[in-house]
Amino acid sequence: xxxxxxxxxxxxxxxxxxxxxxxxxxxxxxxxxxxxxxxxxxxxxxxxxxxxxxxxxxxxxxxxxxxxxxxxxxxxxxxxxxxxxxxxxxxxxxxxxxxxxxxxxxxxxxxxxxxxxxxxxxxxxxxxxxxxxxxxxxxxxxxxxxxxxxxxxxxxxxxxxxxxxxxxxxxxxxxxxxxxxxxxxxxxxxxxxxxxxxxxxxxxxxxxxxxxxxxxxxxxxxxxxxxxxxxxxxxxxxxxxxxxxxxxxxxxxxxxxxxxxxxxxxxxxxxxxxxxxxxxxxxxxxxxxxxxxxxxxxxxxxxxxxxxxxxxxxxxxxxxxxxxxxxxxxxxxxxxxxxxxxxxxxxxxxxxxxxxxx
Amino acid sequence: xxxxxxxxxxxxxxxxxxxxxxxxxxxxxxxxxxxxxxxxxxxxxxxxxxxxxxxxxxxxxxxxxxxxxxxxxxxxxxxxxxxxxxxxxxxxxxxxxxxxxxxxxxxxxxxxxxxxxxxxxxxxxxxxxxxxxxxxxxxxxxxxxxxxxxxxxxxxxxxxxxxxxxxxxxxxxxxxxxxxxxxxxxxxxxxxxxxxxxxxxxxxxxxxxxxxxxxxxxxxxxxxxxxxxxxxxxxxxxxxxxxxxxxxxxxxxxxxxxxxxxxxxxxxxxxxxxxxxxxxxxxxxxxxxxxxxxxxxxxxxxxxxxxxxxxxxxxxxxxxxxxxxxxxxxxxxxxxxxxxxxxxxxxxxxxxxxxxxx
Numbered sequence: 004x005x006x007x008x009x010x011x012x013x014x015x016x017x018x019x020x021x022x023x024x025x026x027x028x029x030x031x032x033x034x035x036x037x038x039x040x041x042x043x044x045x046x047x048x049x050x051x052x053x054x055x056x057x058x059x060x061x062x063x064x065x066x067x068x069x070x071x072x073x074x075x076x077x078x079x080x081x082x083x084x085x086x087x088x089x090x091x092x093x094x095x096x097x098x099x100x101x102x103x104x105x106x107x108x109x110x111x112x113x114x115x116x117x118x119x120x121x122x123x124x125x126x127x128x129x130x131x132x133x134x135x136x137x138x139x140x141x142x143x144x145x146x147x148x149x150x151x152x153x154x155x156x157x158x159x160x161x162x163x164x165x166x167x168x169x170x171x172x173x174x175x176x177x178x179x180x181x182x183x184x185x186x187x188x189x190x191x192x193x194x195x196x197x198x199x200x201x202x203x204x205x206x207x208x209x210x211x212x213x214x215x216x217x218x219x220x221x222x223x224x225x226x227x228x229x230x231x232x233x234x235x236x237x238x239x240x241x242x243x244x245x246x247x248x249x250x251x252x253x254x255x256x257x258x259x260x261x262x263x264x265x266x267x268x269x270x271x272x273x274x275x276x277x278x279x280x281x282x283x284x285x286x287x288x289x290x291x292x293x294x295x296x297x298x299x300x301x302x303x304x305x306x307x308x309x310x311x312x313x314x315x316x317x318x319x320x321x322x323x324x325x326x327x328x329x330x331x332x333x334x335x336x337x338x339x340x341x342x343x344x345x346x347x348x349x350x351x352x353x354x355x356x357x358x359x360x361x
Numbered sequence: 362x363x364x365x366x367x368x369x370x371x372x373x374x375x376x377x378x379x380x381x382x383x384x385x386x387x388x389x390x391x392x393x394x395x396x397x398x399x400x401x402x403x404x405x406x407x408x409x410x411x412x413x414x415x416x417x418x419x420x421x422x423x424x425x426x427x428x429x430x431x432x433x434x435x436x437x438x439x440x441x442x443x444x445x446x447x448x449x450x451x452x453x454x455x456x457x458x459x460x461x462x463x464x465x466x467x468x469x470x471x472x473x474x475x476x477x478x479x480x481x482x483x484x485x486x487x488x489x490x491x492x493x494x495x496x497x498x499x500x501x502x503x504x505x506x507x508x509x510x511x512x513x514x515x516x517x518x519x520x521x522x523x524x525x526x527x528x529x530x531x532x533x534x535x536x537x538x539x540x541x542x543x544x545x546x547x548x549x550x551x552x553x554x555x556x557x558x559x560x561x562x563x564x565x566x567x568x569x570x571x572x573x574x575x576x577x578x579x580x581x582x583x584x585x586x587x588x589x590x591x592x593x594x595x596x597x598x599x600x601x602x603x604x605x606x607x608x609x610x611x612x613x614x615x616x617x618x619x620x621x622x623x624x625x626x627x628x629x630x631x632x633x634x635x636x637x638x639x640x641x642x643x644x645x646x647x648x649x650x651x652x653x654x655x656x657x658x659x660x661x662x663x664x665x666x667x668x669x670x671x672x673x674x675x676x677x678x679x680x681x682x683x684x685x686x687x688x689x690x691x692x693x694x695x696x697x698x699x700x701x702x703x704x705x706x707x708x709x710x711x712x713x714x715x716x717x718x719x
Binding site for chain 2 (some may be wrong): 154202218220254260262339341
């Protein structure tokens, strides 16, 4: 058996627990140390996951030669500093999405990746869900025909429950609200499925939430292929996770019950993908082979950290997803006029081509 | 029993047949005469529906004192002339949606309605579907809570099948393509559900159709209530008819198999409305009381023609729906920037208030 890869969670909240449980479903990852600013959090996390050690400071964690990589799940606006510091310390870095708060921050991350040649992965796990993988397969195999429209929605009730003691309350820490927290997943999914987005038009509104952030956002994407995409993200309703694709031969409708999202080995069971063929209104269920997005992504990262795999979603794909969020915010600021994505990518040295689904 | 109301179909194509069958499901309407430019069409239609007479010209039809009203199903760009002429001849007029091709044409229609005081109805029948009526009821009763987002899609494969001998091929006759032919239904439905739209942003693209018209259109609506709406209309995929509403207490998802649209007494059976409550991912089916949109609408019109009912969708509501289409086209022309609806309504003397669902 391969020797285990030693990883250390950084930021020990709910999401670190989801990822730790995912890592524990396999034999590859050894959760060897951990770090959070709070001593109590460290102790609780160590106890819960039987982690042998923890670090009293981030510097101390990064100085530990036994650690192969860190798994960052801290607030968005801390990503840049934590990622670049870890890369400079020679650690492989996995960060939760979005790659960073701003495109400027993302540029620093990209520079650090290039400077250090380090292994870097971003948790755009949603493309690994069986429904998304299957849609991609059907597109690539020509089974859906030409795609003219794709619609996605990722919404939940978060905005109705936010309180001022959480960072998501503040616009400065969560620009776009549900767009950066939820929408960035679909920004990756949709480009994974249909290739790069050329222009973005968006409207965002704060309607029912007491927080500073918007709770209703709608974005229209024009893909370089010519297809149009819609991305709806709200924070003021019961939860929705859907992707609906309109092809000349088939429609595909993907619907996920994301209350099972955290236990990603179960998520596919609570998903449906149905196809609707040309000339037919009847829909046929499409079988979804089981996946485990968080485990797969962490194991890919762990193998990459020891030179035995390549990370699927690296810095450029993650920046392409973040660019959709920020061009949407800019479009909203301009009253909904379409904003070109390319100049934003150029500014951070990223090519528009995602190398996907033309 | 009430004496039957004598109506005459004008334009004797597929849609006239759908409406004639709907009228025949009741006892109120007597299809008494009919008119089309083609003598063969008139004869075939008379035979099919045992209609006692037909007119050799539109003037002749309108001069027939036995006829209470006309039912117009001709191409959009003929509506203005046919409607105004019939109103001036003292006939009640039912026209298929859209009310007219352009807002200028709609203004002429409105002027004729006001000048003559005639009975005028527009076939915005879709709001009468049980799913739409039930959504409206739930909104009005406060069961969905505050609505932040609503999404609608009406698409089909028409654009892949168009040929140059059909008027829908041409942009001059079908501006916006699926937006004016399909989307105008949802433009009425969504304003029926959530009240007037303040601004419209849209993107339209011609991707797979050989015709002049676009086959992919996406529109974002900002309602005066603050809610955001999305309207997707394509002509290059298998058929879709959906309305998805996001409320603080409930989501409602309405999905209609519109292959049964024509036989509107059956349509509700092939529809589903499901609710999803706050904090729940599980969805519950909502019972849909049976409706028959075309029959109900024609019978309401027939009764109005003899002074015994009021038409639900009159000239102003129909213009409000058409205004969404034309502001969307204008927004697309301006690169997707939000266009205010009010000036377009002002120009034709219509108040923005739909008197609906605040």
